Amino acid sequence: MISSFIITKKEIKTAIKGPGFSFILFLFTLLISFVSYSAIEMLKLRTEGAALQGQDGGVNFHTGYVSQMIYLMHFMMMLFIPAITAFSFAEERKSRTMDLLLTSPITSTEIVLGKFFAVVAMLLGIFAISFVYPLSMSFAVDVDWKLLFSSYVGLFLVSGVYIAIGLFSSSLTSSVILSYVIAVVLNLFCIFIVWGTQTSENQAVRNVLNHVSISKHLTDFIQGSVHLTSFVFLLSVIVFFMFLTQRVIESARWR
Amino acid sequence: MIEIKDLTKSYGGVKAIDRLNFKIKKGEVVGFLGPNGAGKTTTMKIITGYMAPTSGEVKVAGFDVFEDPIEVKKRIGYLPEVPPVYLDMIVRDYLAYVAELKKVDRSQISKKVDRAIEKTFLGDVQKRLIGHLSKGFRQRVGIAEAIVAEPEILILDEPTVGLDPKQVAEIRNLIQTLSGEHTVILSTHILPEVQATCNRIIIINKGKIVAEDSLDQLNRHLKGSQQIMIRIKNSSPQFLENLRKIDGVLDAKSGISGQILIDVRAIDSTTDKVAQLILQDKVGLLELRPVEGDLEEIFIKLTSNTEENRP
Numbered sequence: 001m002i003s004s005f006i007i008t009k010k011e012i013k014t015a016i017k018g019p020g021f022s023f024i025l026f027l028f029t030l031l032i033s034f035v036s037y038s039a040i041e042m043l044k045l046r047t048e049g050a051a052l053q054g055q056d057g058g059v060n061f062h063t064g065y066v067s068q069m070i071y072l073m074h075f076m077m078m079l080f081i082p083a084i085t086a087f088s089f090a091e092e093r094k095s096r097t098m099d100l101l102l103t104s105p106i107t108s109t110e111i112v113l114g115k116f117f118a119v120v121a122m123l124l125g126i127f128a129i130s131f132v133y134p135l136s137m138s139f140a141v142d143v144d145w146k147l148l149f150s151s152y153v154g155l156f157l158v159s160g161v162y163i164a165i166g167l168f169s170s171s172l173t174s175s176v177i178l179s180y181v182i183a184v185v186l187n188l189f190c191i192f193i194v195w196g197t198q199t200s201e202n203q204a205v206r207n208v209l210n211h212v213s214i215s216k217h218l219t220d221f222i223q224g225s226v227h228l229t230s231f232v233f234l235l236s237v238i239v240f241f242m243f244l245t246q247r248v249i250e251s252a253r254w255r
Numbered sequence: 256m257i258e259i260k261d262l263t264k265s266y267g268g269v270k271a272i273d274r275l276n277f278k279i280k281k282g283e284v285v286g287f288l289g290p291n292g293a294g295k296t297t298t299m300k301i302i303t304g305y306m307a308p309t310s311g312e313v314k315v316a317g318f319d320v321f322e323d324p325i326e327v328k329k330r331i332g333y334l335p336e337v338p339p340v341y342l343d344m345i346v347r348d349y350l351a352y353v354a355e356l357k358k359v360d361r362s363q364i365s366k367k368v369d370r371a372i373e374k375t376f377l378g379d380v381q382k383r384l385i386g387h388l389s390k391g392f393r394q395r396v397g398i399a400e401a402i403v404a405e406p407e408i409l410i411l412d413e414p415t416v417g418l419d420p421k422q423v424a425e426i427r428n429l430i431q432t433l434s435g436e437h438t439v440i441l442s443t444h445i446l447p448e449v450q451a452t453c454n455r456i457i458i459i460n461k462g463k464i465v466a467e468d469s470l471d472q473l474n475r476h477l478k479g480s481q482q483i484m485i486r487i488k489n490s491s492p493q494f495l496e497n498l499r500k501i502d503g504v505l506d507a508k509s510g511i512s513g514q515i516l517i518d519v520r521a522i523d524s525t526t527d528k529v530a531q532l533i534l535q536d537k538v539g540l541l542e543l544r545p546v547e548g549d550l551e552e553i554f555i556k557l558t559s560n561t562e563e564n565r566p
Contacts, residue, residue, distance in 0.1 A: 006355045100339035103303045104356040105328040253307045
């Protein structure tokens with residue numbers, strides 16, 4: 001486990017010094033600032049509209065602003081996380097530094113965990129930036145902190161799934177671009193599975209699809225209905241893809 | 256220190272190495288020779304625990320490579336064909352990272368990094384990005400990576416590729432200073448390098464060991480005779496005839512510009528007699544020396560021989 005943190009530390013150091021992660025942070029900040037502004041404008045219009053019709057407090061800050069932001073961040077995570085994870089193993093393969101890791105006294109599980117924690121740390125950095133927006137809003141409106149927290153937990157778990165998928169696709173190839181494409185396609189698949197719930201006629205199939213749909217779980221978290229099954233499902237998807245990654249890394253020994 | 260028994264590795268039916276057997280003692284410097292694709296890198300990768308064999312057994316310092324890979328990896332410093340360096344890291348940070356990965360005690364890291372930098376002459380570039388260094392420097396960073404944790408065993412896959420002659424000499428000296436305290440396996444195509452640094456040579460061809468001995472012994476076995484070269488002013492057929500009559504001389508052939516190559520059974524006992532004859536016949540001696548064992552010749556002989564023997 002300690003060996004994992006050696007890798008984590010090195011990955012974070014390299015990410016901070018290099019241009020790639022900073023650029024992603026820049027893009028993220030740019031996008032979220034723009035969206036935050038539009039969401040506030042929309043919220044304002046809807047509140048005014050509600051006031052004109054004589055309704056009081058008809059528009060909720062959480063549904064009107066926070067959930068919009070979380071949905072948008074979810075979409076961005078789906079595209080940005082693969083951009084970070086794509087380098088994790090593909091780059092090591094390409095530059096032959098994988099040889100160093102595989103001949104060091106460290107297990108492939110520790111290698112995979114080390115990489116995972118590094119991306120999780122970067123993700124927390126991104127979340128910290130995004131948190132500035134609801135925090136600054138809290139001076140003007142009443143923020144439902146519990147719902148905000150559960151939304152972030154949901155987003156965090158879903159992002160964890162994207163990290164695990166990204167690491168897996170990165171372990172498959174030595175091409176960073178190919179790894180990115182595979183990861184995005186897998187992520188999209190996780191989201192679009194929900195469409196099956198609307199088209200399938202069999203109730204049992206619909207139930208299963210509903211359960212494995214990532215966006216469905218995220219919606220639950222955002223609405224504050226947190227189920228143990230969501231935790232179990234999302235964590236097991238993470239563990240599943242980490243396990244696959246570990247097997248792929250380990251298989252280098254047998255090829 | 257290293258024990259290899261019946262090691263076989265096949266890639267989809269093609270045998271890269273075929274039932275290899277050898278032992279390496281502590282403190283030995285062993286040259287691992289062979290043409291391209293002979294199985295040198297595969298064997299080295301298996302010893303480091305990077306790759307699993309199809310069958311066979313490898314023990315390093317008493318630990319089985321497949322049962323205790325972590326213990327084995329702690330004891331090995333490995334320089335692969337392509338130095339495994341991160342181009343976006345500073346030389347010093349990189350070596351510290353490697354030391355950490357190799358489980359070097361935290362308090363020792365900076366000391367050991369200093370030592371590795373000193374031994375590989377990287378002092379001037381230690382604060383630079385590896386990506387900004389030339390190929391030769393990167394190769395030296397690779398060597399520093401292998402020695403930074405002061406492992407008991409060093410496995411170097413073509414360590415002097417891409418270095419200039421001065422650096423090659425420095426690395427050779429380095430390998431010589433490492434012998435004794437470290438066990439070193441060195442793979443290379445560059446034969447003088449082996450001649451200069453190794454106590455023992457293992458020549459491998461098409462996955463099989465074709466010779467395994469010290470350079471002198473190899474030479475003796477292969478030729479069955481040794482040679483003395485002389486250069487004289489006045490060569491004559493009569494003098495050649497006289498040479499051939501000496502006890503212990505097998506043959507004498509004259510070459511260009513007064514050179515004569517004499518095949519003898521044993522250099523030690525015959526050189527004196529040859530010298531006596533030269534003085535006696537007054538042929539005007541310019542040069543007399545034993546012909547050194549030429550590894551290149553041995554190498555070509557061995558690696559092409561097995562080819563002919565195959566169906």
